[in-house]
Amino acid sequence: MNTSSRKLRQFGKPLLIMLLAATFGWFVQAIGVVAVLFISVLVKRFGKFEAHLAATTFTVVAVLFALAPHSQFKVDGGFPETALSIACIWITIAIAKERDSAEEVIRRSEKELREAIDTVPAMVCIALPDGSVVSISRRWIEYAGLSPTGLNWQAAVHPDDLERHFAAFLKCSAAGVPFEDEVRLRRADGEFRWFVVAAEPFRDKQGRILKWYGIGTDIEDRKRAEEELRAAEHEARELLERxxxxxxxxxxxxxxxxxxxxxxxxxxxxxxxxxxxxxxxxxxxxxxxxxxxxxxxxxxxxxxxxxxxxxxxxxxxxxxxxxxxxxxxxxxxxxxxxxxxxxxxxxxxxRELLRERELQLNLLTENLPAVLFKAALDGSIVYINQKGIEYCGRTAEDLQQKGWTDLIHPDDFEETSNLCNRLLTENVGYDTVNRFIGADGQYRWFHTSVAAYRDDTGKTIAFHGIMLDTTDQKAAELALQESEQQMQRMMDTVPSILWSVAPDGRTVFINKKARDYIGLTVDQIQDWGWIQVIHPEEREYVVQEFKKALASGSSFGIEHRTRRADGIYRWHICRGEPLRDEDGQIVQWFGLDIDIDERKRTEDHLRETRDKLARASRVATVAELSASIAHELNQPLTAVMANAQASRRWLSNSPPNFNEAMTSIERVLRDGRVADERMQHIRALFKQQPLRKKHAWPSQIIREAIRFVQEDANRTEIPIDVQIAGNLPPIVVEQIQIQEVLINLISNGIEAMESRARPPRLMIRATLVNESELLIEVIDNGSGLKDTQSIFDAFVTTKEKGMGIGLAVSRSIVEAHDGQLWAENNPDYGAKFSVKLPCGARRVPRLES
Structure with a gap:
């Protein structure tokens, strides 16, 4: 059934076309134009084969009917019309054939162009000068999801780029120049990617732009690479800057x-x-x-x-x-x-500092007063400094070739070889003193220290050594040993007990004198065994004082009795001193015991003598006290006697001079009061009563003392030069006592100038030393003083009839007033006694004579 249908369709269409063409050929005279149109439709609708089949059938039928005699089937019409129709049909077929060929070429070109555009690895588009897109490539369609005509292409452009991109195209279109721009286009999945769009204009023969052919290339990867490059450049620049x-x-x-x-x-x-x-x-x-x-x-x-x-x-x-x-x-x-x-x-x-240090180190090693060397693991010398070369006369190369063991002293060879072997086998350093021969053939002592030098892993890589010339030190040690032996002999022969103990009190040494005296050895007195030779009455005290000294580290001295080997106790004084190191730590105690038994006996005898002298002294003190009282009262009583005698003379005159007699009597009364005050002062001194001080003017005290001295007729002839600075401040003193001091000093000065060839001259000067001290000086031109210090001691005098009490009492009075009294010799003649007393407010000085 299906086969029959296919055959019917395959052969039915040509038969139908032939039938229709024959029919039109039959009626060609009547419908020639319709036949031409029919053939044109066939060419247009079915193609060249169907058109040729219809035209051939039409031509055959039309010619047959045109040549056939008239019959009942013949339509009216002439041969010319038939020929014209046949010619029109074939002309139409020829025109259609030529047109179909041109269209076929165009269609083929367009197909090839489409195929080429679709195979280009880019997105191609065709646009008009106004920017409207008429066609896009398959890649555009697949990428953006647009229609083949590119309708609504603006939706694929990023909103931020659309206005700028379209304006740039219109500007190039108006100028007629090629267009290129970078723009972001949306992919079908909504992602935008960067494209570079380039377009060239297509022109006609007159140069008018008909279309724009553009191509879009994906540059997203390039853009990202550029961004990464810019970021890398930025990072690189930041790196360079930072x-x-x-x-x-x-x-x-x-x-x-x-x-x-x-x-x-x-x-x-x-x-x-x-x-x-x-x-x-x-x-x-x-x-x-x-x-x-x-x-x-x-x-x-x-x-x-x-x-x-x-x-x-x-x-x-x-x-x-x-x-x-x-x-x-x-x-x-x-x-x-x-x-x-x-x-x-x-x-x-x-590095410069290190180089300098290396230079200094090199200079140090080469100029160091010691031999420095470096040895390999086999013991061969690989380096020796200049000092070593100069001493042994061999360089490092010579020592490598000849060795160095022949330089060791024969007596030290065995010990040194054993130490070296142990160094090489066990890497154990050594420190020894041995002798080496020098280039001059003389042996010298060296203190040699050698140690293994290791790397960071602890592996021994070399041996370093230093040799210090200790010949002089060795000689000094021998001399020291000899000196120690001599010191030992000397200490053993010293006629005193010498000892030494450790910081804990343990006995270290006692000399032969000590051993012979106590009859014990060092071992026997160890651990405080020496206590047994101390007298029982002083033993506890001695131990206590000795422990106290050990604890405090201070020197000590103890007197005690020590038992002799024959059992007799004799007095000794034991003195001990600590020996300290540089840090102040006690390393040993040294002591000396001296026999003071004879001195003790002498002291006992002296004590008895002193008791006797004390009793005699008390008797002498009464005499001194009497002399002092007599000295204090002598001057005022002498004045009383002089004034009383003067009063008697004035009354015995004829007629009596009552005025002068009354003046002399008033002076007697005044001097009596002075004697009374001095007795009161003496009584206060013995009772240790405080002084009754009051303000007094220095000038008044000085002039009153001068007047009192000049009442003696023998002293009125001595000129006295008085220089008192004007407006002196008052002083707080016991006026009578200070007057007594000045009277004593003036009297001594006058007596010192008696029986001298020089004219006597006495000067009294009062000035301010500073704002708070007054200085009174009594200066004479007498014989001067042999000793300016001892004259102030009691019972020391330079006068034949003097008692040596006045200056001693005067100094005690001045010192009781917080002052000073001293004496000194003048540069030429005589002496100067100075009294310094505290004073009140400062006054403007003005010198009076």
């Missing part, structure tokens, strides 16, 4: 780039450093060398590693190390140098 170094780019013309750290350090901008501008900031001493290295690096296209000093913004120069590497340009015809300058100022200065 890296703790000075970074620069140099070309053959000079500096082209410098990072911010350079600007911060030098204190100028990049423009000032470009080219050769940076050179003026190099230290003048380093500039020529730096530029020479840079020139050589540029000419030979080689790296540069250079040290120089660069001036900072503060004007200070610091050391920098610049390392620059050359890199070729893109064309390979030129080079640029990327440089990194690192601040190495501290490192450089440390």
């Amino acid at each position: 890296v703790p170094a000075l970074i620069s780019l140099r070309t053959a013309a000079g500096i082209a780039y410098t990072n911010q750290r350079i600007h911060n350090y030098i204190g100028v901008g990049q423009e000032e450093l470009r080219g050769a501008g940076w050179q003026k900031y190099i230290h003048p001493e380093d500039r020529e060398r730096t530029l020479a290295n840079q020139t050589r690096s540029t000419e030979e296209v080689e790296p540069m590693d250079h040290l120089y000093r660069l001036r900072g913004a503060d004007g200070a120069y610091r050391w920098f190390r610049t390392i620059a590497e050359p890199y070729p340009s893109a064309d390979g015809k030129s080079y640029c140098w990327y440089g990194v300058a690192t601040d190495i100022d501290e490192l450089y200065r440390s």
Whole structure:
């Protein structure tokens, strides 16, 4: 059934066309135009085969009917009409055939173009000059999900790019120039990706733009790469700006780039450093060398590693190390140098300091007064300093070839060899004293110390040693030993007990005298065994004092009785002193026991004698006291007698002179009161009563004392020069006592000038020493003093009839007033006695004579 249907469809259409063509051919004279239209429809509807089949059938039928005689089936019409119809039909077929060929070519071209557009690895679109899209490629359709005609293409453009993108296209379309723009296009899943859209105009022969052919290329990866590149560039620039170094780019013309750290350090901008501008900031001493290295690096296209000093913004120069590497340009015809300058100022200065220290260490090792050497693991000498070379006369190479063991003294060879073998086998250092022969053939003592030198892992890699010449020290030790032996002999022969104990009190040493005296050895008196020889009455006291001294570390001295070997106790004084180290710690006690038994007996005898003298002294004291009282009362009583005699003379005159007699009587009464006051003072002195001080004027006290002295007729002839500074402040004193002092000093001065060839001259001067002290000086031109100190002692006098009491009493009076009394000899003649007393408010000085 199906086969029959297919055959019917396969052969039915041609038969139907032939039938219709025959029918039209029959009626061609009547419907020729309709036949032409029919054939045209067939060509248009079915194709060239059907059109040729219909035209052939039509031509055959029309010719047959045109040539056939008239019959009942013949339609009216002539042959010309038939020929014209047949010609029109075939012309129509020819035209249609040519048209179909052209359309076929166009369709084929369009198909090929479509296939080419769809296979291009980009999104292609065709648009009109107004921007409307007429066609898009399959990739566009698949990417954006648009229709093949590109309808509503604006929805695929990112909203932020649409207005700018469309305006740019219209501008290029109006100008007729190619169009290119980067825009974000939405993918079917809603993601936007970057595309670069480029379009070229298609023109007709007159140059009018008919269409625009555009292509969109996905540049999302490129965009991201650009973003990453920009980020990387930003990070690189940040790195260049933040890296703790000075970074620069140099070309053959000079500096082209410098990072911010350079600007911060030098204190100028990049423009000032470009080219050769940076050179003026190099230290003048380093500039020529730096530029020479840079020139050589540029000419030979080689790296540069250079040290120089660069001036900072503060004007200070610091050391920098610049390392620059050359890199070729893109064309390979030129080079640029990327440089990194690192601040190495501290490192450089440390290196210079280290170099200086190494030099000093080298000088030290070569000039050290000791032999320094280094030995390999097999014991061979690999280094020896100059001191060692000079001593043994061999260099390190000589010692490696000849060895060194032959330099050891034969008596020290075995011990030294054993120590060296142990050093090499067990890496155990040693410290010894031995003798080595020198280049002069003489042996000298050396203190040798050798130790193993190890690396960080503890592995021994060499041996280091030092040898100190101790020949002089050895000689000193021998001398010291001899001195110690002599000291031992001397201590054993000293006629006293010598001992030494440790800080804990343990006996360390006693000399032979001590051993012979107590009859015990050192071992027998150990652990405080010496206590047994102390007298029982002093034993507890001695132990207590000795322990106290050990605890406090202070010196001590104890008197006690020590038992002799024969059992007799004799008095000794034991003295001990601690010996301390540099830190003040006691390392030992040394002591001496001296026999004072005879002295003790003498002291007992002296004590008895002293008791006897004390009794005699008490008797003498009464006599001294009487003499003192007589001295105190002598002067006022003498004045009483003189005034009483004068009163009698005045009354015995004829007629009697009552006025003068009354004056003399008043003086007698006055001097009697003075004697009474002095007795009261003496009584107060014995009762230790306080002084009754009151304000008194210095000038009044001085003049009253002078008047009292001049009442003696024998002393009126001595001139007295009085110089008292005017307006002196008052002094708080017991006036009678100070007058007594001045009377005593004036009287002594007058007596010192008696029986002298020089005219006597006595001066009394009163001045202020400062705001609070008054100085009174009594100066004579007598014979002077032999001793200015002892004259103030009691019972010391220079007068034949003197008692030696006056100056002693005078000094005690002045000192009781918080003053001072002293004596001194004048440069030429005589002596000067000075009295210094405290005074009141300061007055303006004015000198009176």
